[in-house]
Amino acid sequence: MAAYAQGPHHRSPSVASDPVAGEGRQLILDTAARLLRQEGYAATSLRDIAAECGMKAGSLYHHFSSKDELIGEVLRIGVERVAAEVRRAVMALPPDADARTLLHIAVRTHLTVLLELHDYTSANVRIFGQVPAQVRDAHLGTRDAYERFWSALLKRCARTGGWNPRRKLGLVRLFVINALNGSLEWFADGQSTVEQLAHELTELVLDGLVAREPVAKRARPNAQR
Amino acid sequence: MAAYAQGPHHRSPSVASDPVAGEGRQLILDTAARLLRQEGYAATSLRDIAAECGMKAGSLYHHFSSKDELIGEVLRIGVERVAAEVRRAVMALPPDADARTLLHIAVRTHLTVLLELHDYTSANVRIFGQVPAQVRDAHLGTRDAYERFWSALLKRCARTGGWNPRRKLGLVRLFVINALNGSLEWFADGQSTVEQLAHELTELVLDGLVAREPVAKRARPNAQR
DNA sequence: GTCTATATTTGGATAGAC
DNA sequence: GTCTATCCAAATATAGAC
Numbered sequence: 001m002a003a004y005a006q007g008p009h010h011r012s013p014s015v016a017s018d019p020v021a022g023e024g025r026q027l028i029l030d031t032a033a034r035l036l037r038q039e040g041y042a043a044t045s046l047r048d049i050a051a052e053c054g055m056k057a058g059s060l061y062h063h064f065s066s067k068d069e070l071i072g073e074v075l076r077i078g079v080e081r082v083a084a085e086v087r088r089a090v091m092a093l094p095p096d097a098d099a100r101t102l103l104h105i106a107v108r109t110h111l112t113v114l115l116e117l118h119d120y121t122s123a124n125v126r127i128f129g130q131v132p133a134q135v136r137d138a139h140l141g142t143r144d145a146y147e148r149f150w151s152a153l154l155k156r157c158a159r160t161g162g163w164n165p166r167r168k169l170g171l172v173r174l175f176v177i178n179a180l181n182g183s184l185e186w187f188a189d190g191q192s193t194v195e196q197l198a199h200e201l202t203e204l205v206l207d208g209l210v211a212r213e214p215v216a217k218r219a220r221p222n223a224q225r
Numbered sequence: 226m227a228a229y230a231q232g233p234h235h236r237s238p239s240v241a242s243d244p245v246a247g248e249g250r251q252l253i254l255d256t257a258a259r260l261l262r263q264e265g266y267a268a269t270s271l272r273d274i275a276a277e278c279g280m281k282a283g284s285l286y287h288h289f290s291s292k293d294e295l296i297g298e299v300l301r302i303g304v305e306r307v308a309a310e311v312r313r314a315v316m317a318l319p320p321d322a323d324a325r326t327l328l329h330i331a332v333r334t335h336l337t338v339l340l341e342l343h344d345y346t347s348a349n350v351r352i353f354g355q356v357p358a359q360v361r362d363a364h365l366g367t368r369d370a371y372e373r374f375w376s377a378l379l380k381r382c383a384r385t386g387g388w389n390p391r392r393k394l395g396l397v398r399l400f401v402i403n404a405l406n407g408s409l410e411w412f413a414d415g416q417s418t419v420e421q422l423a424h425e426l427t428e429l430v431l432d433g434l435v436a437r438e439p440v441a442k443r444a445r446p447n448a449q450r
Numbered sequence: 451g452t453c454t455a456t457a458t459t460t461g462g463a464t465a466g467a468c
Numbered sequence: 469g470t471c472t473a474t475c476c477a478a479a480t481a482t483a484g485a486c
Contacts, residue, residue: 024451040355042267045479058482059452067480129410130265130355157434164436171425172434174411175404182403185354192396200396208433209382209397211389249469270461283464284470292462 025063027053029120033074036123041071041130068135075131075139078124082113083146090153099161100206106153108198110180115187115194125181150177176205250288252278258299258344266296266355293360300356300364303349307338308371315378324386325431331378333423335405340412340419350406375402401430 031052035044046067050057064070089109090102114121128136128143154169179201187197256277260269271292275282289295314334318326339346353361353368379394404426412422 042355043357046481047479055451056453057480058454061481062451126354129351130267132268161434162436163434164432167429167434168425171417171422172429174407175426175429178404178407179400182399182407186399197396200393201400204392204397204400204430204433206433206435207389208429208431209386209388209392210431211387212437271463272461280469281471282462283472286463287469 028060028063028070029073029077032070033078033119033123036071036074036127037119041127068132071127071131072135072138074120075124075128075135076142078118078120078122079139079142079146081118082110082121083149085109085113085117087149099157099163100202102153102157103206104198104202106150107176107180107202108195111183111194111198114180114184122184125184147173147177172205176201253285253288253295254298254302255344257295258303258348261296261299261348261352262344266352271295293357296352296356297360297363299345300349300353300360301367303343303345303347304364304367304371306343307335307346308374310334310338310342312374324382324388325427327378327382328431329423329427331375332401332405332427333420336408336419336423339406339409347409350409372398372402397430401426 028049032044032049035048035052039048046057046060049070050060060070064073086106086109089105093101093105114125128139131139150173151169154173157163158165158167158169183197187194253274257269257274260273260277264273270282271285272282274295275285285295289298311331311334314330315327318330339350353364356364375398376394379398382388383390383392383394408422412419
């Protein structure tokens with residue numbers, strides 16, 4: 001619901017000097033992100049977005065040259081925000097943090113931004129498979145950058161965490177990100193919290209389903225951080 | 226590419242007595258499934274489907290009362306086919322099959338149908354999040370039945386496989402199905418086979434990333450059936 | 451920066467001939 | 469069972485007034 005957006009970077013050059021410039025643009029972006037998240041790509045028309053902004057459809061073209069440009073902006077902001085949050089959370093950990101903590105924090109932060117904080121991120125996950133090929137292709141580079149961050153993170157974990165060297169980290173990354181983003185389709189407050197979800201997924205991926213001996217001896221590290 | 230479809234069950238009652246009835250209908254369904262898989266929901270028009278069938282758009286209405294009815298059929302067949310295949314593969318195993326074998330066969334069969342066999346199943350996974358709410362709601366029961374099959378399978382595995390009782394099987398099911406279906410977006414022949422994928426996912430979910438001692442001693446059960 | 455009005459396109463759906 | 473022809477609705481996009 002809240003109105004998050006990009007940071008001071010990536011602001012349109014033409015309005016960089018005006019302190020309140022982009023307010024109209026910002027409202028449009030926030031509204032578009034919310035509707036795209038709720039309704040999907042095809043069911044969100046420019047008329048709908050404009051109406052929610054208290055405007056008419058034609059007015060949007062003062063801020064964006066086409067629907068696809070607007071959608072592209074929402075997609076980009078969605079990825080860059082979650083990437084920035086996860087990166088920050090991981091970097092805030094001590095340099096010698098163990099693999100379990102690293103993975104748990106990354107998973108928890110991603111889920112928090114996706115499920116609780118950011119309409120842009122959830123809109124991205126929701127509509128990425130629905131947008132025209134041209135929009136998707138233009139956006140791929142931004143997604144790739146976040147995927148590379150995860151690759152590096154998993155590699156770091158594997159070095160320090162005593163991971164099974166037979167695991168193919170590329171597939172692990174795909175599995176984990178699919179599991180994270182897939183939660184958007186079924187997660188509902190009430191049956192479980194984001195914190196529980198993060199804990200479960202992290203333990204599943206690290207320890208697997210098969211019990212280790214002795215079962216009862218495994219501690220729950222970093223459950224609340 | 227191939228033209229799979231539903232079995233003798235679920236045939237439209239009005240044509241049940243005619244041996245070749247449904248041929249036109251079948252062609253339309255097969256074509257729709259293929260296009261929906263490739264292009265997505267919004268980008269697949271009735272004109273496109275008709276053209277690929279060598280027909281005109283209006284002719285489709287002799288076989289289906291609306292686009293949504295046609296799409297609903299494709300969705301249903303896609304789930305029922307993968308459910309039938311996975312169920313059959315699991316039932317073909319000996320009654321005392323171990324949990325690792327059960328899970329591996331179920332995962333492999335699902336991936337095979339999704340990625341190699343069945344346009345209907347991949348179309349279902351691809352467009353489920355894109356269709357109008359009305360179509361999706363009408364289809365939910367069919368999906369639920371397959372989800373319940375997985376729930377029962379995981380419960381059976383947990384009983385016989387020495388699984389960690391702290392794992393929440395409901396979440397495990399969601400994570401696994403997300404990971405399976407998510408592969409549709411990134412799987413490409415050449416970099417790895419379905420068999421390798423199934424093997425990796427099964428081992429990841431069962432054993433986790435953290436190496437067990439002694440690492441080298443773990444066998445690779447059922448790698449080639 | 452927003453409005454009204456409209457051009458243009460597209461796609462689902464229908465009617466009736468054959 | 470398929471065709472032609474057409475209707476209708478919806479959506480993107482543009483032009484020009486204010």
